Amino acid sequence: MPIVKIEERGPRSAADKTQLIGVVFEALKATLGVNDAELQARHTGLDAEDFVAPLGATDYLSIEITLFAGRSLDAKRRLYRRIARDVAQLRGIDPLHVLVLLREEPFDNWGMRGGQAATDLQFDYAISI
Numbered sequence: 001m002p003i004v005k006i007e008e009r010g011p012r013s014a015a016d017k018t019q020l021i022g023v024v025f026e027a028l029k030a031t032l033g034v035n036d037a038e039l040q041a042r043h044t045g046l047d048a049e050d051f052v053a054p055l056g057a058t059d060y061l062s063i064e065i066t067l068f069a070g071r072s073l074d075a076k077r078r079l080y081r082r083i084a085r086d087v088a089q090l091r092g093i094d095p096l097h098v099l100v101l102l103r104e105e106p107f108d109n110w111g112m113r114g115g116q117a118a119t120d121l122q123f124d125y126a127i128s129i
Helices: 014-032 073-091
Strands: 003-009 040-046 061-068 098-105
Touching: 003 014, 014 040, 014 061, 014 073, 061 073, 073 098
Parallel strands: 003 040, 061 098
Antiparallel strands: 003 061
16 A cells, blocks of 8 residues: 655656656556555645755655565665666656655555554555565
8 A cells, every 4th residue: 555755856747747747656566566556646836945955966766665664675776776777767867866666554554445454454465565
């Protein structure tokens, strides 16, 4: 159940946002095996004074992903590399300007699908990879 939050400088067109979110979703599907039904995203474009990036990089992106706990470090490494590579390629930026932050939450911290604890639900993808 990944929840993706993307922050970057400046306004973006709807097409730009859709492409960026698509690249992140494809990385989540390819590396962690999540399905389309479980994905959600938010994109925020900020004014320059509201987004201070390392070394003043104007093309810096912050991608925060909240998901169920349980993935191995190797799986996370594959996700980080894939997102940095694909986002950099899409935007024509340095992959060093792409930050990925994972926030892992235990199943009992998720209330979903009509107020059920995620612990009580079945998912059609593996969590422990």
